[in-house]
Amino acid sequence: MKRVHREWVVFDGQEHELAPGVCYSNRKQRRGRLDQEQVEALRELGVTWAAGA
Numbered sequence: 001m002k003r004v005h006r007e008w009v010v011f012d013g014q015e016h017e018l019a020p021g022v023c024y025s026n027r028k029q030r031r032g033r034l035d036q037e038q039v040e041a042l043r044e045l046g047v048t049w050a051a052g053a
Contacts (some may be wrong), residue, residue, distance in 0.1 A: 007018050027034065027042065028049055034042075042050035 005019060005021050008015055009018055039050050
């Protein structure tokens with residue numbers, strides 16, 4: 001996933017720009033600080049590095 005990719009989504013009638021690559025990269029770098037619930041949510045989404053966390 002590229003960090004520069006941007007997506008526009010609408011929440012409550014307002015448009016927001018998201019950078020999913022940045023979020024993914026940050027989570028991976030900080031995986032040691034994620035709580036178990038966050039790790040489980042990532043596993044359910046199929047994030048492979050979360051499977052061994």
